[in-house]
Amino acid sequence: xxxxxxxxxxxxxxxxxxxxxxxxxxxxxxxxxxxxxxxxxxxxxxxxxxxxxxxxxxxxxxxxxxxxxxxxxxxxxxxxxxxxxxxxxxxxxxxxxxxxxxxxxxxxxxxxxxxxxxxxxxxxxxxxxxxxxxxxxxxxxxxxxxxxxxxxxxxxxxxxxxxxxxxxxxxxxxxxxxxxxxxxxxxxxxxxxxxxxxxxxxxxxxxxxxxxxxxxxxxxxxxxxxxxxxxxxxxxxxxxxxxxxxxxxxxxxxxxxxxxxxxxxxxxxxxxxxxxxxxxxxxxxxxxxxxxxxxxxxxxxxxxxxxxxxxxxxxxxxxxxxxxxxxxxxxxxxxxxxxxxxxxxxxxxxxxxxxxxxxxxxxx
Amino acid sequence: xxxxxxxxxxxxxxxxxxxxxxxxxxxxxxxxxxxxxxxxxxxxxxxxxxxxxxxxxxxxxxxxxxxxxxxxxxxxxxxxxxxxxxxxxxxxxxxxxxxxxxxxxxxxxxxxxxxxxxxxxxxxxxxxxxxxxxxxxxxxxxxxxxxxxxxxxxx
Numbered sequence: 001x002x003x004x005x006x007x008x009x010x011x012x013x014x015x016x017x018x019x020x021x022x023x024x025x026x027x028x029x030x031x032x033x034x035x036x037x038x039x040x041x042x043x044x045x046x047x048x049x050x051x052x053x054x055x056x057x058x059x060x061x062x063x064x065x066x067x068x069x070x071x072x073x074x075x076x077x078x079x080x081x082x083x084x085x086x087x088x089x090x091x092x093x094x095x096x097x098x099x100x101x102x103x104x105x106x107x108x109x110x111x112x113x114x115x116x117x118x119x120x121x122x123x124x125x126x127x128x129x130x131x132x133x134x135x136x137x138x139x140x141x142x143x144x145x146x147x148x149x150x151x152x153x154x155x156x157x158x159x160x161x162x163x164x165x166x167x168x169x170x171x172x173x174x175x176x177x178x179x180x181x182x183x184x185x186x187x188x189x190x191x192x193x194x195x196x197x198x199x200x201x202x203x204x205x206x207x208x209x210x211x212x213x214x215x216x217x218x219x220x221x222x223x224x225x226x227x228x229x230x231x232x233x234x235x236x237x238x239x240x241x242x243x244x245x246x247x248x249x250x251x252x253x254x255x256x257x258x259x260x261x262x263x264x265x266x267x268x269x270x271x272x273x274x275x276x277x278x279x280x281x282x283x284x285x286x287x288x289x290x291x292x293x294x295x296x297x298x299x300x301x302x303x304x305x306x307x308x309x310x311x312x313x314x315x316x317x318x319x320x321x322x323x324x325x326x327x328x329x330x331x332x333x334x335x336x337x338x339x340x341x342x343x344x345x346x347x348x349x350x351x352x353x354x355x356x357x358x359x360x361x362x363x364x
Numbered sequence: 365x366x367x368x369x370x371x372x373x374x375x376x377x378x379x380x381x382x383x384x385x386x387x388x389x390x391x392x393x394x395x396x397x398x399x400x401x402x403x404x405x406x407x408x409x410x411x412x413x414x415x416x417x418x419x420x421x422x423x424x425x426x427x428x429x430x431x432x433x434x435x436x437x438x439x440x441x442x443x444x445x446x447x448x449x450x451x452x453x454x455x456x457x458x459x460x461x462x463x464x465x466x467x468x469x470x471x472x473x474x475x476x477x478x479x480x481x482x483x484x485x486x487x488x489x490x491x492x493x494x495x496x497x498x499x500x501x502x503x504x505x506x507x508x509x510x511x512x513x514x515x516x517x518x519x
Contacts, residue, residue, distance in 0.1 A: 081451035103518030105422020106452035136451040150452035
């Protein structure tokens with residue numbers, strides 16, 4: 001009997017490109033060592049231009065100084081593909097999956113990504129198609145609606161696809177998109193006659209098509225569309241004492257609070273949590289002003305997949321460079337430990353930053 | 365038969381027409397193979413490294429090859445460079461450890477050699493091996509053919 005492969009989806013809001021890149025690198029490393037399952041990130045970016053491994057910056061038609069004025073960033077990456085633009089209202093999917101486990105090569109995988117976008121476009125009556133050889137991506141006529149750029153390292157994918165729902169297409173004027181002159185870009189909004197639902201519906205459709213085409217069984221792990229900063233997404237290590245690892249603080253202007261969610265990922269539902277997960281006094285003092293709580297056993301009859309078993313918030317730490325002390329701990333009661341060590345119960349920690357006001361973009 | 369198909373592929377590549385997709389990939393006897401689809405041809409302590417026909421077929425048309433510097437060291441199982449195809453960059457791993465003594469500079473102008481001639485003109489680096497014993501952990505042509513069959517059966 002073939003075991004079903006699980007795909008865990010994490011849905012975010014608008015995430016800075018660099019933060020998303022760092023998160024992907026971490027996830028690739030964790031996927032490689034088998035600490036996490038196949039994962040897919042769904043998000044959008046603030047206005048950002050990116051270059052691939054070949055560094056084709058001759059296809060950027062404005063100077064970096066001009067980009068700053070526009071409120072756009074530029075990033076160099078190790079993905080395949082040429083220059084492209086990412087921005088709000090463009091759906092981004094970053095699957096972090098093992099191609100080796102499914103025996104796929106780059107070509108099959110990329111063709112699958114094209115099929116995902118083609119299928120979702122068809123839901124809105126848009127007749128899209130894959131590009132000719134050498135023109136990877138998804139096109140409506142000779143206008144590009146979806147772009148692909150992938151990195152495969154030790155058989156694990158990162159980066160992925162970008163599907164234009166209704167981004168500001170004028171940003172594309174400043175580049176030769178994907179290095180192909182004479183071909184335009186378009187969006188779902190431009191091509192469809194139908195009314196479009198909220199973006200999250202389209203993101204959802206993309207994720208479902210992805211799972212279907214590659215035959216994964218989908219689980220939505222995390223849905224924090226109002227978060228704008230990913231600080232940690234960690235599977236908690238299997239030991240008696242769980243270390244809260246360092247939080248990455250890469251933005252100074254976080255306001256409000258950090259939120260932590262602790263999820264259960266049991267293979268089979270755990271009958272009950274006889275004692276609650278708690279945090280040590282050291283952690284509590286580190287997280288000065290925190291209101292982290294875990295529900296008591298009485299309120300938890302069954303911990304099912306993805307269920308939040310505890311969480312809370314704590315104030316934004318002092319500026320850049322702050323990290324949790326190594327001694328910070330979550331304490332797991334003895335009764336849970338055997339469930340954890342035999343794999344029946346997995347705990348995953350997510351820490352996300354609270355919504356912050358979107359940056360004001362001065363005139364284009 | 366296999367060499368005729370290889371010729372057909374080369375000709376097609378030169379003429380830029382697409383070939384039929386064969387049900388099998390060419391595997392050359394006397395080479396050693398890594399499970400990440402690289403081959404190594406040994407001559408004393410000197411090794412030539414490239415990617416297999418199976419690999420180039422699964423990659424699609426290669427448009428760029430990232431080569432290491434001559435003099436760089438490589439480690440068995442670790443990546444030393446990358447190839448780009450269909451907007452995907454894929455790591456290439458070294459089947460042996462040692463020092464890079466030569467890189468195939470032809471690939472800078474003609475990356476398609478990797479597709480057209482994966483075992484000959486599409487070679488990627490030449491390595492002075494530091495430990496010939498490492499070859500024992502690699503597969504022979506038969507083992508590799510079987511490995512490819514099993515991989516392709518996964519989907």
